[in-house]
Amino acid sequence: MSASVPDTVRQMKTECTFCGRHFEVPVEYNGGTADCTSCGKTFVIAPRASHLLDGLNPEQIDAVTAPEGYVRVIAGAGTGKTRVLTRRLAYLIEELHIPADEILSVTFTNKAAREMDYRIRHLLGDSVRSRVSTFHGFCNTVLREDIHHLFYPNSFTIMDEEDQKLLLREIYAEMGLSSRDFSYKEVKSAISLFKKDTGYVADVVSPDASALRQGLSGEPMPRIIGAYLWKQRKNYFLDYDDLINFTLYLFATDTGVCGKWQDRLRYIQVDEFQDVNASQYELVTLLSGKHGNLFVVGDPDQTIYEWRGASVRFFLDFPAEKTVLLHRNYRSTPEILNTSNNLISHNKWHIENPLDALKERGVTPVFFSADWEHSESDWISRRLQEQHAKRPYSDCAILCRSLFLTRKIEEALVRKSIPYHIYNGTDFYKRQEIKDALCYLRLADGDDDLAFLRVVNTPRRGMGKKRISMLKEVAERDGVSLFRALSSLIGDRMFCQCSDFVALVERSRQQAAAGEAVSELLNAMLKDSGYEAAVMFEGDQDRKNNLEELKHAVYNLEKEAGEPVSLHDYLAQIALYSEREEERGRDSVKIMTIHAAKGLEFPCVFVAGLNEGTLPNSHAIRPEEVEQERRVAYVAFTRAEEELYLSCDNPERFNFSGDKMELSRFVNEIFPTINTEERK
DNA sequence: ATTTTCGAGATTTTT
DNA sequence: TCTCGAAAAT
Numbered sequence: 001m002s003a004s005v006p007d008t009v010r011q012m013k014t015e016c017t018f019c020g021r022h023f024e025v026p027v028e029y030n031g032g033t034a035d036c037t038s039c040g041k042t043f044v045i046a047p048r049a050s051h052l053l054d055g056l057n058p059e060q061i062d063a064v065t066a067p068e069g070y071v072r073v074i075a076g077a078g079t080g081k082t083r084v085l086t087r088r089l090a091y092l093i094e095e096l097h098i099p100a101d102e103i104l105s106v107t108f109t110n111k112a113a114r115e116m117d118y119r120i121r122h123l124l125g126d127s128v129r130s131r132v133s134t135f136h137g138f139c140n141t142v143l144r145e146d147i148h149h150l151f152y153p154n155s156f157t158i159m160d161e162e163d164q165k166l167l168l169r170e171i172y173a174e175m176g177l178s179s180r181d182f183s184y185k186e187v188k189s190a191i192s193l194f195k196k197d198t199g200y201v202a203d204v205v206s207p208d209a210s211a212l213r214q215g216l217s218g219e220p221m222p223r224i225i226g227a228y229l230w231k232q233r234k235n236y237f238l239d240y241d242d243l244i245n246f247t248l249y250l251f252a253t254d255t256g257v258c259g260k261w262q263d264r265l266r267y268i269q270v271d272e273f274q275d276v277n278a279s280q281y282e283l284v285t286l287l288s289g290k291h292g293n294l295f296v297v298g299d300p301d302q303t304i305y306e307w308r309g310a311s312v313r314f315f316l317d318f319p320a321e322k323t324v325l326l327h328r329n330y331r332s333t334p335e336i337l338n339t340s341n342n343l344i345s346h347n348k349w350h351i352e353n354p355l356d357a358l359k360e361r362g363v364t365p366v367f368f369s370a371d372w373e374h375s376e377s378d379w380i381s382r383r384l385q386e387q388h389a390k391r392p393y394s395d396c397a398i399l400c401r402s403l404f405l406t407r408k409i410e411e412a413l414v415r416k417s418i419p420y421h422i423y424n425g426t427d428f429y430k431r432q433e434i435k436d437a438l439c440y441l442r443l444a445d446g447d448d449d450l451a452f453l454r455v456v457n458t459p460r461r462g463m464g465k466k467r468i469s470m471l472k473e474v475a476e477r478d479g480v481s482l483f484r485a486l487s488s489l490i491g492d493r494m495f496c497q498c499s500d501f502v503a504l505v506e507r508s509r510q511q512a513a514a515g516e517a518v519s520e521l522l523n524a525m526l527k528d529s530g531y532e533a534a535v536m537f538e539g540d541q542d543r544k545n546n547l548e549e550l551k552h553a554v555y556n557l558e559k560e561a562g563e564p565v566s567l568h569d570y571l572a573q574i575a576l577y578s579e580r581e582e583e584r585g586r587d588s589v590k591i592m593t594i595h596a597a598k599g600l601e602f603p604c605v606f607v608a609g610l611n612e613g614t615l616p617n618s619h620a621i622r623p624e625e626v627e628q629e630r631r632v633a634y635v636a637f638t639r640a641e642e643e644l645y646l647s648c649d650n651p652e653r654f655n656f657s658g659d660k661m662e663l664s665r666f667v668n669e670i671f672p673t674i675n676t677e678e679r680k
Numbered sequence: 681a682t683t684t685t686c687g688a689g690a691t692t693t694t695t
Numbered sequence: 696t697c698t699c700g701a702a703a704a705t
Binding site: 681682683684685686687688689690 | 696697698699700701702703704705
């Protein structure tokens with residue numbers, strides 16, 4: 001492909017060393033000389049921003065300084081991908097003088113976004129405000145500003161999975177169905193499929209939304225979907241799929257809004273591009289449609305999210321004007337890389353990009369197979385104790401294909417009293433008590449039926465199924481929210497237990513409107529509702545701590561912001577913001593799934609459960625699925641810096657579905673490159 | 681209205 | 696084997 005890249009002359013700032021006058025000169029002059037137009041003397045252009053390219057290898061520099069346009073960086077594991085992204089961002093800001101807020105960096109996780117933000121501040125100083133965001137976070141920003149163009153309020157509510165379930169449960173009740181007829185999982189995937197294939201957004205945002213009710217009738221499943229959409233629409237709920245779909249629809253139908261964002265974001269860079277799905281791809285191409293600056297980084301061999309709609313083809317078919325290959329691996333020893341390269345080369349579908357090891361020789365990966373007498377988890381814990389002699393436990397990680405596999409390992413570690421921490425993804429804002437607390441706040445912010453349903457009977461206020469359904473009827477009849485309905489019925493003896501609750505919410509709403517601090521509000525609501533007392537009574541220390549932590553988090557946020565944060569803004573942010581989990585467990589072994597370990601690295605890595613049916617997973621045995629499983633294993637192996645330990649459960653055993661847990665084919669594929677440990 | 685019991689079903693997970 | 700959700704029992 002010979003697409004000619006417009007070779008814009010890039011300018012950099014410099015100043016005359018004699019008279020101090022400021023200039024812009026072409027970047028190529030960096031370190032050379034120039035004649036001052038003011039005093040006429042020849043001065044040396046101080047090499048600027050050389051630190052931006054410090055310690056980078058030629059390919060990395062090539063990527064960082066790549067010209068504008070469509071650039072693709074194929075970066076193998078451990079080749080400094082994140083580094084390139086950060087430096088590129090710094091390069092754009094420092095060298096090309098692009099205002100930081102005209103560059104959008106997209107990541108997949110909040111964690112990665114925070115990491116990126118931290119790094120760029122470290123490089124350029126705290127004052128730099130660059131836009132680093134997840135796909136969903138960015139869409140949220142867009143919609144909070146512009147969704148009113150679709151006749152939706154900017155104060156829409158984001159539903160998480162639990163909210164979705166509540167909604168479905170409600171629909172089941174109305175339609176007289178039970179989860180036996182249709183499992184939630186089934187319905188959820190039907191809904192997301194429906195949302196993927198149709199222009200449903202147009203129906204949802206049309207002023208009367210009548211199409212929703214008429215168009216979907218007859219068969220139960222379409223009716224469920226229709227009811228779901230209708231409920232969403234009625235309450236202005238968006239789920240995570242909607243966030244991106246609405247943004248796409250908005251951009252497609254309103255050229256003004258689309259143009260505004262295109263103008264605003266002159267440069268876009270995307271990390272982990274091998275994991276984008278169709279809508280995400282559409283979003284970034286649309287956004288970069290005007291300025292045409294799209295810089296994507298990824299590794300086809302680390303595509304492990306195909307099951308949720310990702311496709312590498314967007315990365316492979318990327319219309320790149322320039323492609324840079326990174327293959328110098330800084331992370332792992334040659335032995336570990338040898339094993340990893342060996343494994344991945346068994347994929348038919350694979351781009352030749354073997355990693356070059358830069359590290360010194362180390363130790364050969366060790367493999368252990370459990371039997372009836374010697375369990376896998378015992379072997380791992382023995383090896384861990386051995387490791388502890390030379391490094392802290394926190395340098396070790398145990399990676400599993402599935403979360404439930406961690407339980408057995410956990411038991412063994414407890415027995416040997418090895419400190420550990422399981423990263424199970426249930427982050428702070430997903431915990432029950434946190435969600436309950438936030439629902440109280442949501443209720444103070446405005447009528448929110450989901451929040452209402454969640455907290456109206458926690459703590460118990462005698463609101464069971466029957467009274468709730470009565471309430472729903474009244475609400476439906478009068479066309480008001482559940483809370484309104486309840487407050488109008490408060491004289492009724494049946495609902496008298498709730499009078500305090502209603503009073504509390506009313507009072508809180510007034511306080512919120514009067515600009516009361518969120519922390520005060522939260523404190524008061526938790527106390528007066530009796531929620532805190534209920535948690536205390538149940539005596540679960542963890543939950544108490546979590547509540548305290550939430551209060552602290554709110555308080556800190558207010559202190560940091562320096563100005564009062566409105567309840568509304570706070571809630572709008574919170575749904576997409578999940579707090580750090582890192583500080584936990586200082587000197588403890590990290591246990592996590594392979595998927596969760598992506599993007600991380602550890603000196604010493606244990607990969608457990610190398611059995612057929614586990615890795616590769618029994619749900620993924622079609623040839624192309626096995627290739628993905630192989631990539632999962634590849635990701636696991638390449639997390640290791642110095643030592644890699646592989647193990648499998650007793651291959652003679654049978655799992656719960658009656659299959660023999662034979663040795664994983666992946667072990668056979670890498671046999672020449674590993675040492676097998678004898679059982680003793 | 682809440683607690684107990686029984687049976688089906690069973691990755692990976694971000695937002 | 697374990698966990699979750701809905702029917703049955705209190």
